[in-house]
Amino acid sequence: MKLNNYNRFWRMHFYAALFITPLLITLTLSGIGYLFYTNAENALYDDLFFGDSGKEETFTLEEGISEVNNTYEDYTVSKVIMLDEPYNKRLTLTGNTGDEKYVFLDDNNQIVGDQKAEFTYSNVLRNLHSSLFIGGTLVNYLMELAACWAIFLLLSGIYLTFKGKALQVRNTQNRRQNNKRNHALIGLIITIPMVIIIFTGLPWSAFMGSQINKLGESYPDLGNTEMRYNPPTSDVNEIPWATRSQQEPISEQHEDHRGHAGHHESGARTPNDISNQLSVEEISNRADEEGISRPYSIIYPTDELGVFTVSKGSNSGITGLDVSPYEETTNYFDQYTGDLLGKVDYQNYGVIGKWFTWGIPLHEGHLFGWPNKIINLAVCLGFLTLILLGFMTWLNRKKKGSLSAPIKVSKKLSIGFVSLMVILGLIMPLFGISLILVLILELLLNLMDKRKKEFS
Structure with missing residues (x-):
């Protein structure tokens, strides 16, 4: 030889x-742990996910959000996740220092409890898997x-x-x-x-992932749908991979300021008291009228020029929120009129977008249920x-x-x-x-x- x-x-x-080898062992063990994050979180956070506040008074959704803002004075609600039964509603709050907190509302829209985002099972495993907590x-x-x-x-x-x-x-x-x-x-x-x-x-990696994303932006037929918007960067987990870097449309009331549109952000404080802004409940009703079924997340506009973003993805990383790749959709609603300004579905993705819309849930082990988990394990x-x-x-x-x-x-x-x-x-x-x-x-x-x- x-x-x-x-x-x-x-x-x-x-x-x-x-x-x-040490890094490979870390990646593999953390990956195994993440395979079962939904099962683990359903058991660990049973009281938050499925429990109730013990209060009989019923609030509207907007009254529940207002109560959350009053209770957590250093935080502002930036996202509302509408999950299927029997899950409670989950609100994402962004603090003055940029940290995040999750608050859960029961069927009466009363506060059930909260948790620090960085210490949840899925986020701990995700941070270990991608960056060793460093x-x-x-x-x-x-x-x-x-x-x-x-x-x-x-x-x-x-x-x-x-x-x-x-x-x-x-x-x-x-x-x-x-x-x-x-x-x-x-x-x-x-x-x-x-x-x-x-x-x-x-696709989620720092170097190769950014190169794939740039390729998709440069050639929309291969990657992201262009929708006539210039795509900036984004870090929202709930936005589907193929549209998470796109710029939002502009609410009509501020059409003259198109160049200052807000992006899909989760780190910035979000104003909930913009004059004439529709309520989340009204946006949820508009989503229902458009045939957008639960589960989905509603993301607040980042400023007076932004829009409400209603989306559902196959790779959200949120327990109870993941859907089939075919069901992925990102919808932009005018924050003042509720008009649907733009919509991107799975069918509108390019080749790269479609490939990774299937690939990421396959990697995470929930593309085709338990068999996917067992094979990955x-x-x-x-x-x-x-x-x-x-x-x-x-x-x-x-x-x-x-x-x-x-x-x-x-x-x-x-x-x-x-x-x-x-x-x-x-x-x-x-x-x-x-x-x-x-x-x-x-x-x-x-x-x-x-x-x-x-x-x-």
């Missing part, structure tokens, strides 16, 4: 696994990079399996060979589903087993006091190897950038080795 490509792949496979661009890039290198590990593992005949059973099979064979076998089984899971999660557990067996195989061959890394080859790079790295680098730009850094590091190490030999 030629050692050129084999050892080069093995060496990269070894070092990649060595450095990113946040910031660098950490987000690091988590994305680990996912990209996981793709390389899986693909290079297939090459090593067949090239190294890892599945072959020998007459004198020792523990290391057993671990290696099982490692290779599990890798072959889970590679395709694991690659699908990883790639369907990348099995793949994730298989991936963890794969990591464990790889580690055990290394320990079995590791010599005391040595890293026992695969030997370095000095032959020139083959066209096949270079082609694969270029293709992966183009598909995953952050992976490509990391490859350049690896190449620079290799060149520096080679230069140091040459100088040592010359000095000797």
Whole structure:
């Protein structure tokens, strides 16, 4: 067997696994926890989701919202989520410092209770999965990079399996060979589903996700529906992926100020006392008239020029709010007249928008119910087993006091190897950038080795 490509792949496979395994374990375990976030939250927050206030007096929805604003003086209601029975209504409040709180109203529109948004089960798991609770661009890039290198590990593992005949059973099979064979076998089984899971999660990533979004904005037929609006950035979880970066239409009363339209924001304080603004209850009635069925969220205008946004998505991340991709819709209502100013449905999305409208709930495990969760769980557990067996195989061959890394080859790079790295680098730009850094590091190490030999 030629050692050129084999050892080069093995060496990269070894070092990649060595450095990113902790991140991969974190991503996988947090992903498993997030698979069941709706089940966990239904049990953990049973009193908030399904309980009642114990008060018999009935409020209108607007009176309930007013009571919430009076009770939580440092917060303002920015979103109202109308869920199906038996869920209570859920209000999102934005504080003076930008923090968020959830408040729940029962059937009488009385306050049941509240919770800090950042400490809910789903948000804790989501923050761990994406940013290790640390946040910031660098950490987000690091988590994305680990996912990209996981793709390389899986693909290079297939090459090593067949090239190294890892599945072959020998007459004198020792523990290391057993671990290696099982490692290779599990890798072959889970590679395709694991690659699908990883790639369907990348639209939310910091680097590749932004590139996909820019592509969708530049070519509306491929990505987002243009609807004659210039799309800014957005961070609202409840807005469907394909429309979350679009700019809202402008309420007719302020048509002259179109350039100052509000965007889909959740961090800004939202005025609830704009003169002549319709009530959320009236907007909810207008949504019903337009045939928008529950569950859906109503997002307040951010200023006098904005509109009410009524939306339902397949990837909201909110217990009780996710719907089928076909049901996704984003509707813009004039805040003064209630007129429907714009509407984007799933059918209006471009190819990219439709693909990720299906891909994200598949990644999160709720596209087709319990079977989706079970399949994702099995793949994730298989991936963890794969990591464990790889580690055990290394320990079995590791010599005391040595890293026992695969030997370095000095032959020139083959066209096949270079082609694969270029293709992966183009598909995953952050992976490509990391490859350049690896190449620079290799060149520096080679230069140091040459100088040592010359000095000797």
